[in-house]
Amino acid sequence: MKFENKNVLLFDLDGTLVDSAPDLALAVNQTLAELGLASFDQKIIRGWVGNGAQVLIQRALSGSTEISKSLDVELSDKALKIFLASYEANVCCETKPYSGVVDTLKSLKEKGFRLAIITNKPERFISPILIGLGMDGLFELIIGGDTLAKRKPDPLPLNYACEKLSVTAERCIMIGDSKNDILAAKAAKMQSIGLTYGYNYGEDIAVHQPELVLSDFTDLLSAIT
Numbered sequence: 001m002k003f004e005n006k007n008v009l010l011f012d013l014d015g016t017l018v019d020s021a022p023d024l025a026l027a028v029n030q031t032l033a034e035l036g037l038a039s040f041d042q043k044i045i046r047g048w049v050g051n052g053a054q055v056l057i058q059r060a061l062s063g064s065t066e067i068s069k070s071l072d073v074e075l076s077d078k079a080l081k082i083f084l085a086s087y088e089a090n091v092c093c094e095t096k097p098y099s100g101v102v103d104t105l106k107s108l109k110e111k112g113f114r115l116a117i118i119t120n121k122p123e124r125f126i127s128p129i130l131i132g133l134g135m136d137g138l139f140e141l142i143i144g145g146d147t148l149a150k151r152k153p154d155p156l157p158l159n160y161a162c163e164k165l166s167v168t169a170e171r172c173i174m175i176g177d178s179k180n181d182i183l184a185a186k187a188a189k190m191q192s193i194g195l196t197y198g199y200n201y202g203e204d205i206a207v208h209q210p211e212l213v214l215s216d217f218t219d220l221l222s223a224i225t
């Protein structure tokens with residue numbers, strides 16, 4: 001058994017529990033349109049999600065995962081403001097949980113696992129999504145990308161979660177779709193599970209060597225119980 005003695009599951013949100021890319025892409029393209037810039041296909045924008053709102057918008061302005069060194073700070077600040085307002089207005093329109101996620105979370109909770117969310121998404125957008133998708137009330141702790149001084153891949157939010165939940169890292173598993181989740185787990189000396197269907201910059205999550213790779217969220221139950 002790969003995972004022994006675990007009782008806390010730390011979940012990433014975007015690309016792991018919910019497919020939020022359609023609403024994120026809409027807000028990115030509304031932002032670009034307002035600035036008189038060309039839009040991008042949702043498939044491309046998916047590959048830019050994972051490091052929070054500011055980085056997403058900087059990638060959109062750069063037209064690449066690699067943020068342009070010559071990116072204008074004022075333009076970037078202005079774009080971020082437009083993006084946040086636009087996303088706030090449509091945060092849970094097309095966003096959906098991945099297949100089987102809600103039932104699997106409920107089963108895990110019934111089995112006695114304590115559940116938490118550690119996302120790089122700004123904190124204020126998390127609750128409207130969880131409420132909108134009937135996933136509120138399942139999580140003991142929710143940490144957003146702007147809740148603490150640092151976000152994933154820094155281990156700070158994972159360490160903070162352990163402290164808040166009064167557990168050691170050995171009792172937890174970090175579960176996510178992105179290298180940021182796996183790197184943060186390794187830095188926090190925590191085991192991790194990588195999911196293949198999310199937004200890992202088009203890269204195979206297995207490259208980052210989580211303890212287990214799953215392609216279906218519902219397989220979590222048999223993997224850890």
Ligand SMILES: O=C(O)COP(=O)(O)O
Pocket residue numbers: 012013014015049050051052053056118119120121122178
């Ligand atoms: O908002 C993002 O950039 C990604 O959020 P996540 O950490 O839930 O994948």
Ligand SMILES: [Mg+2]
Pocket residue numbers: 012013014015016050176177178198199
């Ligand atoms: Mg993610």
